[in-house]
Amino acid sequence: MTAKIIIADDHPLFRTGLRQLVQKQAAAHIIEVADFAALMQQAQQDPPPDAMILDLVFPGFDGVASISKLREAYPLCALIVVSMNDAPENVDLIMATGANGFISKAVPPDQMAQAISDILAGQCLVCLESEEEVPQDQIVDISRLSPRQREVLLRLGQGKTTKEIGRELAISPYTARAHISALFKALGVSTRSAAAAIAVQAGLV
Template sequence: MACRIIIADDHPLFREGLLRNVQRLLPAAHIEEAGDLDSVLALLEGHEVPDTLILDLRFPGLTGMSQLVALRERLPRTTLIVVSMVDDPELISQVMAAGFDGFIGKNIAPEEIGQAILAIREGEVLVRYEPSGLLPLDPLPAALTTRQLEVLRLIAQGKSNKEIARALDISPFTVRIHVSSLLRALNVPSRTAAAVKYSAAL
């Protein structure tokens, strides 16, 4: 039976590139995609347990290490791999301590990412990334709602309030309320500062 692999990342271009990379290396694999944590959990309900779950840390719905621990407990036989821009050694250590099998930085070459995935699937416990030199910032507050994280992610992509409203099918007025509450929650003075905090947090 073909192995089942879930690729969970909210950036469509990276997710597509990773999917093609894994397909090339494991042509017989059955690969599914998810763009947020709810979609991952939906793929786990009532289905065959995945052979491998590849997960980004900067991910809608994923707000704390406790959720990574819960995934490990729920999927004891699944190979769990984080592929992320994170380069904070302490945070990476926490990921591995949560029981994940490997950590791969997004800033290494696609061929290296693919080979690292294969090695981890074969049982090697692997941490592979290139430090970016960026200073780590404070983590995002765990109390942010899923909707606030969605708004924050779109702010980080440079979207205007009108564009965010269209993307989330809500009114611009509601977006303004979310933005105001985000600035207070993050303790930052501007959208730009919120975007920087989001980009560096995970």
């Protein structure tokens, strides 16, 4: 079945660029909107959206408050925030609120396309301009991680999805997503692959 994806941004050129990136990654019925009222109008029409790609600043949209409302109304919808406002504290709040992913508008198109594809496939990730993977010869100290963070890190090292992590730890996918976001911050990384590399280096897997 063709996925229904809504792109919400008030810049037509950026919406067009996002549409082209998404169309390269997935067979989808893509709807473009420029304000929150149009987003809700399209979302309420059957079938419900499979994903929403959201800027943080467009008419009628109230940042994390709107993300929280969308998460509650559409629990199975992938919420992907694409924004220039990629300060760490802002990203942490967005992910904790229930977004499936955050992508900085500053990343190259191919990196953005891959991140969108990964999120649509069920991953939870943050993709920033200053992506820095952990060097192979650098050992990260995980002794300060909480027991829960170590459990999450172990499962990331095993390649588990957010849903699988939630199921194994008997927590909701949204709680699992929040733990993953907190773990990324604690480790100083912003991708699942970097966290998985740390799990391997630390001997967890």
